[in-house]
Amino acid sequence: xxxxxxxxxxxxxxxLKRKIRVDYYEYLPKYExxxxxxxxxxxxxxxxxxxxxxxKQEPQTWPYTPSMEEIKYNSWKEKVVNDKTNKFYGQKDRxxxxxxxxxxxxxxxxxxxxxxxxxxxxxxLSKQDLHGWSKRGDVPISxxxxxxxxxxxxxxxxRIEWNENSREEESQLExxxxxxxxxxxxxxxxxLKTLYDERQDDRTIQFVVKDEATGKAVEVKDxxxxxxxxxxxxxxxxxxxxxxxxxxxxxxxxxxRAEAVAQGLIQGGVGDYNSTSSQPAKGVYK
Numbered sequence: 001x002x003x004x005x006x007x008x009x010x011x012x013x014x015x016l017k018r019k020i021r022v023d024y025y026e027y028l029p030k031y032e033x034x035x036x037x038x039x040x041x042x043x044x045x046x047x048x049x050x051x052x053x054x055x056k057q058e059p060q061t062w063p064y065t066p067s068m069e070e071i072k073y074n075s076w077k078e079k080v081v082n083d084k085t086n087k088f089y090g091q092k093d094r095x096x097x098x099x100x101x102x103x104x105x106x107x108x109x110x111x112x113x114x115x116x117x118x119x120x121x122x123x124x125l126s127k128q129d130l131h132g133w134s135k136r137g138d139v140p141i142s143x144x145x146x147x148x149x150x151x152x153x154x155x156x157x158x159r160i161e162w163n164e165n166s167r168e169e170e171s172q173l174e175x176x177x178x179x180x181x182x183x184x185x186x187x188x189x190x191x192l193k194t195l196y197d198e199r200q201d202d203r204t205i206q207f208v209v210k211d212e213a214t215g216k217a218v219e220v221k222d223x224x225x226x227x228x229x230x231x232x233x234x235x236x237x238x239x240x241x242x243x244x245x246x247x248x249x250x251x252x253x254x255x256x257r258a259e260a261v262a263q264g265l266i267q268g269g270v271g272d273y274n275s276t277s278s279q280p281a282k283g284v285y286k
Contacts, residue, residue: 017197022104024086030151037154038064076143080132092137105132109199111206122187149185202227207234209242
């Protein structure tokens with residue numbers, strides 16, 4: 001994971017359309033959505049000994065515990081956001097200490113995953129880095145963010161109890177119930193291009209297709225090694241053709257299979273690989 005006090009050198013790829021954020025921008029609304037689930041879980045006290053004054057107080061809710069990733073993100077924001085102006089700190093000239101215009105925060109995309117759910121809906125996930133500047137404007141600060149496009153919706157378990165005050169039955173919160181993953185970024189060519197245009201560089205950008213039901217992920221890479229051609233392949237092909245590696249010629253598939261068996265990455269004989277099999281799961285997206 002990237003150190004929050006450093007940022008790697010960025011190679012400027014062709015077609016770059018990174019957005020520089022000057023005004024504060026919430027990169028991860030997923031955490032606000034998760035917190036909202038907990039704010040809705042009100043700890044109703046039906047003890048009749050409580051006074052009306054106590055009942056008028058702000059209701060208590062089920063405590064929300066942030067993940068380590070959320071804590072690191074909040075720590076990053078404290079370092080790169082000016083609370084007084086609600087803007088990101090900008091870069092300053094090292095010699096004159098003058099602010100450089102149109103500088104602030106930006107993101108770079110390491111990898112993009114095209115996920116298929118059990119109902120055949122497809123969504124996009126990414127691994128990315130957020131970048132900003134220190135208060136003095138001389139030190140870039142970054143934080144690694146995996147999967148900002150998915151969050152956990154928490155459901156709650158209730159029981160029915162009698163309230164002596166209202167003389168009615170009321171729902172009493174017992175605690176957390178089931179939870180579900182919510183994906184916010186559907187797979188569309190437009191959404192994919194937005195992520196690709198903010199890629200870290202052409203050399204390291206990775207494309208992955210993943211089956212949520214099995215957890216299996218397969219890297220997609222054009223045989224030419226070109227990131228642009230890999231992007232077009234990833235954008236224009238069906239999920240099934242990418243996952244099964246149907247774009248790879250049979251002789252090359254055979255070589256990949258033989259190599260994987262020889263390295264002990266998969267089991268089986270070298271000759272039992274056919275055109276309907278998927279390529280070795282390189283770059284598994286976990």
